[in-house]
Amino acid sequence: MTLDGMLEGRRILFCVGSGGVGKTTTAAALAVETARRGRKTAVLTVDPAPRLKDALGLDTLDARPRRVSLGAGVHLDAVLLDVRRTFDEVVRGLAATPEQARAVLENRLYQNLSGTLAGTAEYTAVETVFRLAEEGGYDLLVVDTPPARHVVDFLDAPRRLLALLDSRAFAILKDPTVILPAAGSRLAHLVLSAVLRGLERFTGLELVREVGDFVRAIEALTDALHARVSAADTLLRAEGTALVLVTAPEPRLVDENARLAHALAGLGLPIGGIIVNRMLPRALFTPTAPRPPDGLAPAFVSRLRRAYAELTTLAARQEAVLSPLVAGANAPVLAEVPLLPGDLGSLADLGVIARHLFPAPAAPPSAGRLGR
DSSP states (O other): OOHHHHHHTSSEEEEEOOTSSHHHHHHHHHHHHHHHTOOEEEESOOOOHHHHHTTTTOOOOOOSEEEOOOTTTEEEEEEEOOOOSHHHHHHHHHSSSHHHHHHHHHHHHHHHHTTTTHHHHHHHHHHHHHHHHHHOOEEEEEEOOOOHHHHHHHHHHHHHHHHHHHHHHHHHHOOGGGGSSSTOHHHHHHHHHHHHHHHHHHHHHOOHHHHHHHHHHHHHHHHHHHHHHHHHHHTTTTTTTEEEEEEESHHHHHHHHHHHHHHHHHHHOOOOOEEEOOOGGGGGGGSSSSOOOOOHHHHHHHHHHHHHHHHHHHHHHHHEEEEEEHHHHHHOOOEEEEEEEEEEOOOHHHHHHHHHHHHHHOOOOOOOOOOO
């Protein structure tokens, strides 16, 4: 399978992998090329480093889509995903009125919990992907994810948040009386209320009132939040969404990416294909060295043959290092990008990478746009 084949029918492509493998640059090059081929594309990155902004020719990069200048008729936007954004934006988006949002945001219990509840920080970034998929009118979203040690939390955020919303702990937070026996006698309710009031006097916190205020504020949003998070989780697992693993043929990086592929498969998010950066093209090296041109000095011919033999050995070693990852991820290698000279910092450089990602030209696909 080729990268062209992988993209056929895809609407969201997550580039995952370890840090230091060229994942952000690969995602940008892939997005530039698909835009040039006629698809309305956006590249979303969590990397605030200036090199991507500079490579795309942008003065700034933030949470608002910024148009990349690629010529007439070519549509590419760039967006910076901020996994540190507060959950407040999600609340504002779901609230029916500004007053309803303010009731939640100003509640002290919400302020203490919103930054620590499982998945809320990462979900705000996933929410941006979901919103652009639903409302942005794009043919393809290319998402550069956090490094391997954080990408599992990033992609698993909707499921973790759903588990919290469905948990008994959240039910108790909404209604502390659910901890009472099934009969829930009036006497038991009175005892619980007395205990809570005692905690108020002991701690100085207006616990009962604050819990009650929180319950009333969040109750109106719970169903809407549950539906929204569920839809985002469904989008991550949809047929039009794929994960591409970006790696390099180095033992440490391959081992880390193998663990990542295993962890993602355990979440029901299998790797659809692999892109290998800094790869020696083994097809160019065979056990028998080609005949050097006539007229070269014997010493120079000897050095050429020795260098060729070393490169042949290195290419074979790289392939051997990659083999367990390819087998374990049960995914094909979609493209190989060689080690390129210099600091890749321009649109022209991204074009060079794209020629390795897409070695053969393709006709613009007739893909439908994202959204409903």
